[in-house]
Amino acid sequence: MASTKPPSGMRDYLPDAVTKRRYVMGKIETTYRRYGFLPLETPTMENLSTLLGKYGEEGDQLLYRVLHRGEKLSRALTQPGVGQSDLAELGLRYDLTVPLARVVAQYGNSLPRIFKRFQIQPVWRADRPAKGRFREFYQCDVDITGTTSPIAEVEVVSATCDVLTELGFRNFSIALNHRVILRSMIEAAGIDAALEGTALVAIDKLDKIGVDGVRDELTQRSIAEAAADQLLTMTAGADTLDNAGRIEQLREQLPMPEAQDALNDIATLLELTADTAAGTRLCLSPALARGLSYYTGPIFEVISDDFSGSLGGGGRYDNLVGMFSGKQVPAIGFSLGLERILMLMEEAAMFPDLQMGAKVMICTLADTPLTSVVGLANRLRQAGIMVEIYPEQARLGRQLQAADAMHIPYALIVGPDEVSQQQYPLKDLASGEQQTLDEAGLITALN
Numbered sequence: 001m002a003s004t005k006p007p008s009g010m011r012d013y014l015p016d017a018v019t020k021r022r023y024v025m026g027k028i029e030t031t032y033r034r035y036g037f038l039p040l041e042t043p044t045m046e047n048l049s050t051l052l053g054k055y056g057e058e059g060d061q062l063l064y065r066v067l068h069r070g071e072k073l074s075r076a077l078t079q080p081g082v083g084q085s086d087l088a089e090l091g092l093r094y095d096l097t098v099p100l101a102r103v104v105a106q107y108g109n110s111l112p113r114i115f116k117r118f119q120i121q122p123v124w125r126a127d128r129p130a131k132g133r134f135r136e137f138y139q140c141d142v143d144i145t146g147t148t149s150p151i152a153e154v155e156v157v158s159a160t161c162d163v164l165t166e167l168g169f170r171n172f173s174i175a176l177n178h179r180v181i182l183r184s185m186i187e188a189a190g191i192d193a194a195l196e197g198t199a200l201v202a203i204d205k206l207d208k209i210g211v212d213g214v215r216d217e218l219t220q221r222s223i224a225e226a227a228a229d230q231l232l233t234m235t236a237g238a239d240t241l242d243n244a245g246r247i248e249q250l251r252e253q254l255p256m257p258e259a260q261d262a263l264n265d266i267a268t269l270l271e272l273t274a275d276t277a278a279g280t281r282l283c284l285s286p287a288l289a290r291g292l293s294y295y296t297g298p299i300f301e302v303i304s305d306d307f308s309g310s311l312g313g314g315g316r317y318d319n320l321v322g323m324f325s326g327k328q329v330p331a332i333g334f335s336l337g338l339e340r341i342l343m344l345m346e347e348a349a350m351f352p353d354l355q356m357g358a359k360v361m362i363c364t365l366a367d368t369p370l371t372s373v374v375g376l377a378n379r380l381r382q383a384g385i386m387v388e389i390y391p392e393q394a395r396l397g398r399q400l401q402a403a404d405a406m407h408i409p410y411a412l413i414v415g416p417d418e419v420s421q422q423q424y425p426l427k428d429l430a431s432g433e434q435q436t437l438d439e440a441g442l443i444t445a446l447n
Contacts, residue, residue: 007135008129008135009127009129009133009134009135009136010134010135010136011134011136015356015357016356019354019355019356020342020345020346020351020354021138021338021342023351023354024167024338024341024342024345025120025138025140025338027163027166027167028118028120028140028163028336029118029120031159031162031163031166032118032142032159032163033118034159034162035116035142035155035158035159036116037116037117037118037142037159038115038116038117038118039117039118039119040100040103040117040118040119041119041121042093042096042099042100042102042103042119042121043093043099044092044093044122045066045090045091045092045093046090046091046092046093046098046099046102047089047090047091048063048065048088048089048090048091049089050098050099050102050324051063051091051093051094051098052091054098054293054294054320054323055094055095055098055293055294056197056201056293057197057201058201059094059293061126062094062125062126062127063091063092063094063125063126064091064092064124064125064126065087065088065090065091066088066090066091066092067087067088068087068088068089092123092124093121093122093123093124094123094124094125095123095139095335096119096121096123096139096141096335097141097143097294097317097320097333097335098294098320100117100119100141100143100145100331100333101317101320101321101323101324101331102324104145104146104321104324104325104329104331105321105324105325105327105329106324108325108327108329112146113146114144114145114146114147115144115145115146116142116143116144116155117141117142117143117145118140118141118142118143119139119140119141119143120138120139120140120141120338121138121139122136122137122138122139123136123137123138123139124136131343132309132339132340132343134339137337137338137339138337138338138339139335139336139337139338140163140312140335140336140337140338141314141333141334141335141336142155142156142159142160142333142334143156143331143332143333143334144156144331144332144333145321145329145330145331146329146330146331147330148318148330150265150268150269150272151272152332153269153272153298153316153332154269154272154273154276154278156314156332156333156334157174157269157273157278157281157282157300157334158273158276158277158278159334160174160278160300160302160312160314160334160336161174161276161277161278161281162277163336164302164311164336165277167341167345167350168345168350169304169311169344169350171304171305171306172281172302172303172304172306172311173281173282173283173302173303173304174278174281174282174283174300174301174302174303175283175285175288175300175301175302175303176266176269176270176282176283176284176285176288176298176299176300177284177285177286177287177288177289177290177298177299178262178263178265178266178297178298178299179290179295179296179297179299179315180258180259180261180262180296180297181250181254181259181262181263181266181286182200182203182286182289183196184254184256184258184259184262185231185234185235185253185254185286186199186200186231187256188230188234188253188254188256189227189228189230189231189234190224190226190227190230191223191224191227191231195221195222195223197293198221198222198223199218199221199223199231200289201221201289202214202217202218202221203218203231203235203287203289204289204290205217206235206236206287206289207287207303211232211236214228214232215228215229215232218231218232234250234253234286235286235287236286236287243270243282243283243284246284246286247263247266247267247284250263250286251263262297265297265298266284266298269282269298270282270284285301288300288301290313290315294317294319294320295315295316295317296315296316296317296318296319297315297316297317297318297332298315298316298332299313299314299315299316300313300314300315300334301313302336306344306348307340307344309340310337310340311336311337311340311341311344312334312335312336312337312340313334313335314332314333314334314335315332315333316330316331316332317331317332317333318330318331355386355409356407357386357388357406357407357408358386358387358388358406358408359385359386359387359408359409359410359446360380360385360386360387360388360408360409360410360411360412360426360446361387361388361389361390361399361402361403361406361408361410361411361412362376362377362387362388362389362390362411362412362414363390363396363399363400363403363411363412363413363414364389364390364393364399364414364415365396365413365414365415365416366393366415367415367416368414368415368416368418368419369416369419372414372419373389373414373419374389376414376424376439377389379439380439380442380443380446383443383447384447385443385446385447388403388406388408390402390403396413399411400427400429403429404429408429409428409429409430410426410427410428410429410446411426411427411429412424412425412426412427412442413425413426413427422438422439423436423437423438424436424437424438424439424442426442426445426446
């Protein structure tokens with residue numbers, strides 16, 4: 001017998017889970033729209049040429065490739081020395097940022113020059129499943145393309161902070177860094193520029209494997225121990241300083257003009273957000289690396305002492321759109337991980353009481369004319385009330401139990417006398433209180 005379980009790392013969502021997911025996604029969308037972001041959706045599959053080379057070496061290994069179909073696959077399998085590139089030309093969406101870059105390159109002439117978009121869709125990664133880590137999961141992105149203004153950074157960071165606050169998160173911060181600062185630290189540590197990418201991959205694991213683990217990984221990646229120690233001193237040695245202190249320390253450690261410009265960018269962002277919800281959340285963190293290779297400027301990550309890992313992150317990526325269009329189009333974005341948010345909200349009992357299904361169940365007594373029952377249900381629905389009819393003839397107690405099991409708060413009891421008199425008992429299943437109302441009264445009580 002075939003297994004009824006979904007594939008590893010993927011899940012079915014039953015009604016209670018769907019209700020909570022839609023509640024969270026609704027809060028996110030409402031907040032993003034309040035900032036003027038417009039909705040966008042892109043296909044589940046992209047050309048592999050679109051995806052490859054955008055996420056770094058490790059990211060490319062996690063792409064789900066989609067095999068050719070039918071005769072095309074058969075022909076490919078007959079070729080000598082057949083490899084992955086011969087068997088697939090499509091891949092499942094790895095994130096929402098690269099598809100956005102492709103869309104801006106494709107439709108740039110019909111989109112606003114400064115394009116603010118939000119996108120809430122699933123992505124897929126061939127990763128090892130673990131608690132809070134799935135192969136299919138939703139990302140909730142906001143991005144602004146077409147401007148280098150620091151206002152764009154303020155907008156995406158502020159919208160992210162507002163979303164998390166709206167959902168009930170309180171103890172969190174936004175770790176902040178700059179890819180030019182990272183590059184300058186690598187240079188100052190005496191690490192060859194050719195090893196920059198591999199050094200960033202190791203530094204990005206600092207919160208997971210600690211200083212000693214990162215030092216070991218750096219040396220395993222052909223980086224001298226003295227250089228590794230110097231890099232770790234700069235990235236992990238400023239934890240006791242405030243933002244101003246960290247900036248001043250980095251100014252002394254990194255005299256290069258490009259590093260000073262990047263530190264100016266960080267100082268400007270901190271100044272512009274001082275009076276916003278994000279102002280108290282931003283924390284300059286020289287160790288923040290963000291593994292994706294397309295970042296070019298400021299980078300961000302949501303962190304908290306209340307949970308391990310991150311709720312989301314983002315940054316500036318001014319060269320990604322140009323990979324598709326040949327034109328320089330600056331861009332900045334922030335992505336929240338829906339699954340992590342849901343898991344933490346569930347663990348901390350942060351969800352309000354959510355109405356999952358109908359508000360009232362019509363329970364019919366024996367010999368009740370069903371035409372009248374259907375008509376009453378229809379009129380209540382037209383008035384905006386969610387109504388369920390118990391579909392079978394059963395004793396009243398069984399019908400009330402069914403309503404209670406489905407978390408329907410009210411039962412409307414309809415029998416032949418109620419239909420003739422047009423007076424209906426409405427029972428509150430939580431309190432047990434019951435009142436008899438006409439149709440207008442029902443509409444008022446249930447709305």
